[in-house]
Amino acid sequence: MKPAPFAYYAPQEVDEALELLKQHGDEAKILAGGQSLMPLLSLRLARPGVLIDINRVANLAFVRRGANGGLAIGALTRQRALERSAEVASQSPLLSATIPLIAHFQIRNRGTIGGSLAHADPAAELPAVALVLGAELVLRSASGERVVHAKDFFLGYMTTAIEPNELLIEIRIPGLRQQAGWAIEEVARRRGDFAMVGVATAVELNGNNTCQDARIVLFGVGEKPERMERAEQLLRGQEATQTQPAEAAKAVSEDLDPVADVHASAEYRKEVGGVLTRRALEKAFRRAQKAIS
Amino acid sequence: MSFKRTIAVTVNGKSYERLVEARMTLADFLRGELDLTGTHLGCEHGVCGACTILLDGEAVRSCLLLAVQADGAEIMTVEGLAQGTELHPLQKAFQDQHALQCGFCTPGFLMTAFAFLKETPKPTEAEAREAISGNLCRCTGYQPIVKAILQAAGKTTT
Ligand SMILES: Cc1cc2nc3c(=O)[nH]c(=O)nc-3n(C[C@H](O)[C@H](O)[C@H](O)COP(=O)(O)OP(=O)(O)OC[C@H]3O[C@@H](n4cnc5c(N)ncnc54)[C@H](O)[C@@H]3O)c2cc1C
Ligand code: FES
Numbered sequence: 340m341k342p343a344p345f346a347y348y349a350p351q352e353v354d355e356a357l358e359l360l361k362q363h364g365d366e367a368k369i370l371a372g373g374q375s376l377m378p379l380l381s382l383r384l385a386r387p388g389v390l391i392d393i394n395r396v397a398n399l400a401f402v403r404r405g406a407n408g409g410l411a412i413g414a415l416t417r418q419r420a421l422e423r424s425a426e427v428a429s430q431s432p433l434l435s436a437t438i439p440l441i442a443h444f445q446i447r448n449r450g451t452i453g454g455s456l457a458h459a460d461p462a463a464e465l466p467a468v469a470l471v472l473g474a475e476l477v478l479r480s481a482s483g484e485r486v487v488h489a490k491d492f493f494l495g496y497m498t499t500a501i502e503p504n505e506l507l508i509e510i511r512i513p514g515l516r517q518q519a520g521w522a523i524e525e526v527a528r529r530r531g532d533f534a535m536v537g538v539a540t541a542v543e544l545n546g547n548n549t550c551q552d553a554r555i556v557l558f559g560v561g562e563k564p565e566r567m568e569r570a571e572q573l574l575r576g577q578e579a580t581q582t583q584p585a586e587a588a589k590a591v592s593e594d595l596d597p598v599a600d601v602h603a604s605a606e607y608r609k610e611v612g613g614v615l616t617r618r619a620l621e622k623a624f625r626r627a628q629k630a631i632s
Numbered sequence: 633m634s635f636k637r638t639i640a641v642t643v644n645g646k647s648y649e650r651l652v653e654a655r656m657t658l659a660d661f662l663r664g665e666l667d668l669t670g671t672h673l674g675c676e677h678g679v680c681g682a683c684t685i686l687l688d689g690e691a692v693r694s695c696l697l698l699a700v701q702a703d704g705a706e707i708m709t710v711e712g713l714a715q716g717t718e719l720h721p722l723q724k725a726f727q728d729q730h731a732l733q734c735g736f737c738t739p740g741f742l743m744t745a746f747a748f749l750k751e752t753p754k755p756t757e758a759e760a761r762e763a764i765s766g767n768l769c770r771c772t773g774y775q776p777i778v779k780a781i782l783q784a785a786g787k788t789t790t
């Protein structure tokens with residue numbers, strides 16, 4: 340249960356970190372909150388030759404109002420800081436409501452938003468929420484910067500678009516429209532555990548109670564968070580009636596092709612995925628209707 | 633040489649300087665290098681909470697930190713709770729409520745509860761339960777631990 344030896348660097352500037360990544364590339368691992376990486380090191384499931392600790396890098400932890408509303412969040416911002424942030428609560432209530440579902444407060448004191456997105460655990464909440472909110476991820480290397488949309492960021496099981504020489508710098512979260520509603524629902528064995536099944540949703544209604552947009556993302560069901568496009572399509576352009584959530588939920592249940600593991604069977608995930616979707620949509624519609632009235 | 637570093641930390645008000653291997657966890661540093669064996673190690677991968685300490689005032693799992701990361705930090709461990717022979721009110725409450733049997737998990741619960749009460753001095757029972765949800769106890773059961781936390785918060789318990 341002890342990490343294998345590694346060369347340790349603790350850069351203080353982003354450029355210094357990028358230079359180290361350029362030099363060591365594949366051999367190096369970034370250490371952020373360590374709440375996923377440290378267990379992997381201790382269990383020796385990861386044995387990087389070089390560890391680049393970004394905890395002392397300046398200007399990587401911040402929450403700012405985005406240029407066009409919404410939020411710009413530094414990758415090293417602790418989950419606990421997001422939980423306590425009034426800015427996050429007002430600009431992205433879905434993100435704010437999501438944080439307490441992640442692990443326990445001792446873990447959120449260290450765990451970072453960037454680490455969670457880069458780690459891309461299929462049962463993690465933040466990747467699903469990034470997808471629902473249409474977040475953009477700013478990746479930087481010694482040779483430049485690019486912005487990747489969440490839908491192009493999560494590639495597969497714990498795999499993202501981050502190249503070995505890149506650092507996730509910032510997460511940009513668009514603001515929800517005035518008429519928007521949102522919800523996140525999950526089932527976990529115990530408080531703070533990873534979800535066995537979860538769903539995050541955001542909907543938009545117009546003044547006629549017609550659904551303008553709906554996004555539904557299931558997590559804990561496969562290799563990565565999944566958008567449920569057929570269910571979304573069923574809602575768009577339709578009046579937000581009481582039966583709508585159940586119809587969309589049925590489509591989610593039918594379309595899910597979940598994994599089975601020691602925690603839950605595939606059938607269970609299919610069934611519960613539908614139930615959670617219905618509950619989440621009911622809440623989201625109610626919130627949107629309240630915002631309009 | 634980047635495999636080893638000299639670090640300076642303050643633990644329970646006392647300063648220490650040591651040369652450590654980069655791969656040494658903070659928990660192993662406290663126990664092995666500073667002989668502060670009150671911080672316990674159960675799982676060594678973040679699940680049980682036995683190793684909880686305060687790093688610059690925030691409760692964290694010391695098995696998920698490297699000692700080198702604590703350079704310059706102020707640390708509080710369970711040894712820092714009592715004043716001489718006088719138990720901290722939380723420790724007294726744990727004793728009163730029989731909130732420990734073997735005591736293996738206790739340092740982690742105490743440090744978790746200490747940080748929690750600092751931020752939430754008058755918690756509800758539900759909040760107290762949520763606060764300890766990241767700590768495992770395999771013998772006492774959680775009921776007396778919740779009662780002890782509420783007692784320490786000055787709430788009457790039955
Ligand atoms: C007991 C326990 C329960 C947990 N429960 C949950 C849960 O319910 N839900 C949940 O979502 N998570 C849970 N977690 C995981 C936790 O949220 C982690 O904090 C998170 O997954 C990783 O964030 P980190 O900052 O700790 O990253 P680290 O562990 O430091 O890094 C994780 C990975 O991301 C890479 N990385 C980190 N930052 C960057 C960056 N800026 N650029 C490029 N790559 C980077 C690292 O190289 C590494 O591969 C749990 C953890 C524990 C120990
Ligand atoms: S020993 Fe650190 S959490 Fe179990």
Ligand code: FES
Binds near residue numbers: 731732735737770
């Ligand atoms: S008192 Fe024995 S494990 Fe908690």
